[in-house]
Amino acid sequence: MISKATSVNKKNSLKYDYIFFIKDYFSLVKPKVMTLVVFTAFVGIFVAPVTIHPWIAFISIFCIALGSGAAGAFNMWYETDLDLKMIRTRKRVLPSAKIKKNEALGIAIFFSFISIYVMALTVSYYAAAFLAFSIFFYVVIYTIWLKPRTKYNIVIGGAAGAFPPAIGWLSVTGTLDTLPFLMFLIIFMWTPPHFWALSLYCLKDYKSAGFPMLPVVSGIKKTKEQIVIYSILMFLVTLLPFFLGYFGFVYLIISILLGLYFIFHSLKVYFDNKPENKSIKMFLYSIIYLYILFLGMIIDHLKLLN
Incomplete structure (x- = not known):
């Protein structure tokens, strides 16, 4: 009887460990930010004055979401040490060492490549180029260059979060x-x-x-x-x-x-x-x-x- 109860407890423990494992890796892509990005991109697609193919719309949203997640993971990887100094962010998965930094970097690179490649292969090279630029802008221009250097970091860097509806529009119309x-x-x-x-x-x-x-x-x-x-x-x-x-x-x-x-x-x-x-x-x-x-x-x- 005790052996059976112990077995059940182990199964429950493994189940919860698995859930937290998924949750930790999902948090790496900043899902709250991604949700807003996806929604504004969807609106950009929806209001476009063209007949929208559902498959193209789905792939566009998927790639934009993946690109947003990649940018978020890059950001968390780069700012790990700084996040550790802030009460608001010190419990994130990288400062709390739940995920290794090199894993986060690998995920960010992989997601970036997949999002851009699939967008280029399935939707258009223009949309893929715009998506690549938006990731570059958020990671290099905002996170690495502007954010630690100027008080106007968010004024200029805000462009990174403003690109999704334009990318969505471009993905279904081919023009801006x-x-x-x-x-x-x-x-x-x-x-x-x-x-x-x-x-x-x-x-x-x-x-x-x-x-x-x-x-x-x-x-x-x-x-x-x-x-x-x-x-x-x-x-x-x-x-x-x-x-x-x-x-x-x-x-x-x-x-x-x-x-x-x-x-x-x-x-x-x-x-x-x-x-x-x-x-x-x-x-x-x-x-x-x-x-x-x-x-x-x-x-x-x-x-x-x-």
């Missing part, structure tokens, strides 16, 4: 147009206030790691000012797809309501004496904001089709 550029521009303008809100909340962490984030270098007051300015600019940019005729009133109403509430959050951060209390709420809202805004594009596009 004004709308994918506007989608890129929306995410590009969204990124600074999104990350500056997080950097206010994690200010001590960024100081400990030595990252020259805006609040570390220029102070909290300057950062709060920039959050408000970029929030207003982003709001104005989100109106352009309507005024240029790409979306209708459904999108306009959604973008106005979401944008005004985004600005409201930025003002709450600005006027709060302890901005870390409000900044984390703004950071979390900004994620929901982008999902709903891009969902609004899908809803409006479906309405226009009818």
